[in-house]
Amino acid sequence: MSAAAPATSSPARLAAVARRERRDIRLDRLFRTVLTAAGLLVLALLLGAALSMLWGGRETLATFGLDFFFTADWDVGARRFGALVPIYGTLVSATIALLIAVPVSFGIAVFLTELAPGWLRTPVGTAIELLAGIPSIIYGMWGLFVLAPILGQHVYPKINDTLGQLPLIGLLFHGPPLGIGMLTAGLVLAIMVIPFIASVMREVFLTVPSRLKESAYALGSTTWEVVWDVVLPYTRSAVIGGVFLGLGRALGETMAVTFVIGNAYALSAALLEPGSSIASTIANEFAEAVDPLHRSSLLALGFVLFLLTFVVLALARLMLYRLKRKEGL
């Protein structure tokens, strides 16, 4: 920069330019430091949260060791704590949620980007974003007061009589038709994560260049072929990212699940039976956890949830990495 104006250079002017340069370097360095600090803060927060939960749960882990993760006994009075039921409940309810939410979200996104008339796209798109903003306790109350009675009186008895009679699958679909339990929790979670997954999918489907789609249509492709062979491969990594965003939310959802999961510590394959999740257990018991071992067990549960979420995200990364490598070959 200083070399740009040699004609008018004088000692004073040169000094001014040098001063300016030094100031730029200083500011640049400051800017860099601030940004690095912001980046590191995230890491520090993450590590701090994980470690403080691990530290809080050290008494439990020292008492029960690895048994904590693999036993199904949760007895506050007898001071025996095993996290298997909440872990199982968390994984199963989140899996049910994704099994329902992913296809539905995909449908919503394809409809909005490929099929819907122009005047409908914006209102429906906005409605989805509004749904994402509803507090989870509202979903919980709706689940308990509206969905659960309908399921308990009209849907689950029929499931019991049909699916429940089949071999093997029947084990999943029998149980008391209370309307409250693992399947209801999965259904409510599905409704809660659909807006997240659908809005991500819609955004990324919009980024597909129209010349690609138009070429495919010109070659005689059906809408389904365009979506499956052009749109989806083009946006695959972002779609997977959206699904895992939804999964992360389903794993950690607290209030809505607490309302409808039934909060029982019985390990059962049946999806109609009540169960409990990690987040619901913590929400239910933390306020009255006076016994240090009890409190420690709840913190250890928090750490388990942290680990679960971390593993899920790591799997997502791995999947994306594999996909990228396959595309590269």
Next chain:
Amino acid sequence: MNPIPRSLRLLALSFMFMLAACQPSDQDGGTADAVPEDGIARSITGAGASFVYPVMAKWSSDYRTSSGRQVNYQSVGSGGGIAQIKAGTVDFGSSDAPLSSEDLLASGLAQFPSVIGGVVPVVNIDGITPGALRLTGPVLADVFLGKITRWNDAALVELNPDLALPDQAITVVHRADGSGTTFNFANYLAKVSADWKAGPGEGTAVRWPTGIGGKGNEGVAAYVQQVKGSIGYVEFSYAKQNAMSHVALRNAAGNFVEPTSESFAAAAESADWQNTADFDLVLTDAPGADAWPIAATNFVLVHRSPKDASRGAATRAFFEWIYANGDAEAAALDYVPLPDALVTRIQEYWQATLDN
């Protein structure tokens, strides 16, 4: 010249105006720390059981109107209340389960009852009206143990020959969180059923052999109302306000009683307070002829020698006022005020144990 920019000065000025505007309403808090002339602090804090929160809120607002003193009560649960009074962060704690005399002595605390309520089993069976279903303690325990699983079980039919009990599965609803309600309920079942005592036992949270868990009284009430054929247990006021079908229970004297203010009071009167140190007594299975078997007392915990004597005096003054003037408010909210004999006993206890 001036180091403070004009805009900042304006901001500071407006803040000062806001503070000045807040001054009148802040007066109570402002003078709370200084010891007033009468030696009674202007503001005290309590924490503990959610069971008494509605009546505590009513009492403290009425008390402020009549005396100008402030009482803040935080509904953090019995466990939290005990922890906070032991740590000395509040002036009084409250718990639905009494502490033992040794425990009280070890932490320098005194304990006395504040108000009486009751735990009520409630059912949701088509055609069964409040009070129609009769149960005994052992049968109730067998239902909650999962031994009696259908409403037309022989044991239930035998107690209720006049009722048309349906061939329907029983769904047990219990608390998912630790609570004083559970403590009193489990304590009663342990007194009347050897199997319950050997199995789930007692405590603010027990290992339930069967059923679904609701968070709080409202959670249990909601589950019972949603699930046909269910039975749960809630504080009396929840049963009454939600018009739920309570059951009639056979008490220790062998009579079937319904949960009413009178039957709770009968339980409190018949309890053996004389021979109990530090009021360490659970009201369940009381001997009175008309006593409701799952009556419950809430207990207040205070320091015997509080660090700040003026706050100790204020706590005592508040409870003096409650015993003298708080009966109507308690009754209006479906609690039962303490019998007069018990209040006299508490005042003697204060004289004997408290420093002020």
